[in-house]
Amino acid sequence: MKRITILGSTGSIGRNALEVVEGNRDEFEVIGLSTHQRVELLYQQCLIFKPKMVCITGNDFPIELFEKLKQLEIDVVTGKDGLRELASRTDVDVLLNALVGSAGLLPTLDAIEKNIDIALANKETLVMAGEIITSFAKQKGVKILPVDSEHSAIFQCLQGENAKTISRLLLTASGGPFYDFSINELKDVTVEQALDHPNWEMGKKITIDSATMMNKGLEVIEAHWLFHIPISQIEVVVHQQSIIHSFVEFIDGSLKAQLGAPDMKVPIQYALTYPNRHYLQTERLNFDTLKKLTFDKPDYKKFPACVLAYESIKKGGTAPAVLNAANEVAVFYFLNKKIRFPSITKFVEQTLEKHREIQNPTIDEIIAADVWARNFVNEAVRKEEILQVSF
Ligand SMILES: NC(=O)c1ccc[n+]([C@@H]2O[C@H](COP(=O)([O-])OP(=O)(O)OC[C@H]3O[C@@H](n4cnc5c(N)ncnc54)[C@H](OP(=O)(O)O)[C@@H]3O)[C@@H](O)[C@H]2O)c1
Structure with missing residues (x-):
């Protein structure tokens, strides 16, 4: 049995991954699952897959859920630290990182630290800190198996x-x-x-x-x-x-x-069963x-x-992390109908232009650059809103 944890099990990749697990019940044991806010779906997943631990990173969840999960003998951890605790469990063979955005970075490092192979859907992790992640994985003898x-x-x-x-x-x-x-x-x-x-x-x-x-x-x-x-x-x-x-x-x-x-279950299953191939019910x-x-x-x-x-990537250092963070914030504003579609790219471009990259950054410097870029876009969007109002 391969023991797996799925970070972001309630998302699109996470749900597809659990379908893969469902189709290979003799192959996989689910150790951990996580959600940001879709707690009801997480609970349904727990009833089926009976993980040992779950993490809820969002703030808004009913307190009765703890009781219901306790009755299933599932440990519950919360927030960013809880996610890192879940990613650090050593009773796991593969960690599927199906989180969205920069939230995926630190749990990936935690799992590598514990010598756990990573099935990586969360591309933002490599965009932010590709050099650190890949060299740390190499040093630890950890496989990074692509899911994209x-x-x-x-x-x-x-x-x-x-x-x-x-x-x-x-x-x-x-x-x-x-x-x-x-x-x-x-x-x-x-x-x-x-x-x-x-x-x-x-x-x-x-x-x-x-x-x-x-x-x-x-x-x-x-x-x-x-x-x-x-x-x-x-x-x-x-x-x-x-x-x-x-x-x-x-x-x-x-x-x-x-x-x-096009069916994401194909690459997900390949990453989870690598180096073997298994039957998959797909078109x-x-x-x-x-x-x-x-x-x-x-x-x-x-x-x-x-x-x-x-x-x-040509600029190197912290520049890709800044690109990633600026994009995440700009996409958020577009989804919330605060900016127009072409402005997403415009804000990313402005942020990159203003950034003074640090070469060979540490993780702390990458995180600081990420925070700087988020603040920069927030401020730029706010200024644009003021301009629009005063027009
Ligand atoms: N979907 C695809 O077909 C596909 C293909 C290739 C690569 N990818 C990559 O895979 C990753 C996941 O994509 P997705 O489409 O599955 O995204 P998604 O549907 O939005 O799911 C993201 C998962 O992460 C959780 N989450 C959201 N914000 C979080 C936070 N701040 N902290 C911790 N957990 C958080 C979500 O919880 P809630 O459910 O509560 O929101 C959900 O479980 C992305 O990096 C994406 O680029 C996806």
Whole structure:
């Protein structure tokens, strides 16, 4: 039995992961689960999977829930410290980090410290502190198993290959819901339109990141750290059908790709069962009905967010953490209808411009840069609101 903890079990990745566990009940024992605020769903998950410990990080939960969980003999911890306690348990083989945003960073470090392999969905962790995370994992002999479909595709293509023979990584991008919109049309898109992703059902933050294409930028940085490939050898290809999940090109010109119907259970299960493959009940590709696969160059004039991500990793140090934090806050304001869609990228750009990066930062310096960027965007949005009112 593989013993697993799922941080963020109530989210899109977390729920898919529990479906994978459900389909492999003899393979997995669930040790820990966590939620931010969907406590009722967490309780339902506890009834089915009977973890030993759960964490609730949000403030708002009914006190009776403690009693109900106690009756199930489940320990309850709360807040950021509770999440770190859960991530630090040593009776776990794999920790699936399915948290959203910067909340994923410290628990990942805690689990690595305890020699626990990480199935990583939370790309923000690597964007913020890729160098620290990957070198610490190497030092501890801990595997970082990619869950993002693109990175899982690359990881699968690399099985049996020598990483030194890679010449390029090509990350595929669906283009999101606004691929065919003009720059002018993008000014007025609504939150509801942005949340309507053509191919994937995901949490709100990553869905907005897909619409701005910041998600692809974050993935370029994630791929850089996971596979130790220079950023100049990582490219993005728009492939609207999301059938090819990414390519690896080798020095002899050969390309390998991983294909499949878009279903996050595939990369989640691969990360959890690696190096084995298990049966999965999922849609199979049908080449009688699949008429075409298309490829395009990304339009970075329309979607400049991805370029900012490339720039941040070139600047290095704390710059990617600042990009990430500014983006998280700007997405929050967009979701709350305080700023327009193109302003998300504009605020990230302004924050990066103002930031004086620190090279080879410590975790504390990364966290300080994250806080600085959040304050910067909060202030910038507030100023813009005042300007709008006084107009
Ligand atoms: N969804 C996908 O298909 C997909 C694909 C590739 C990569 N990813 C990556 O996987 C990660 C998770 O994405 P998702 O779509 O599953 O997100 P999601 O649906 O928003 O779920 C996030 C999970 O984290 C919890 N959470 C939210 N804020 C938190 C905080 N401040 N502290 C602790 N826990 C918090 C949520 O609790 P509540 O349920 O209470 O909100 C939920 O359990 C992201 O990094 C994303 O980029 C996702």
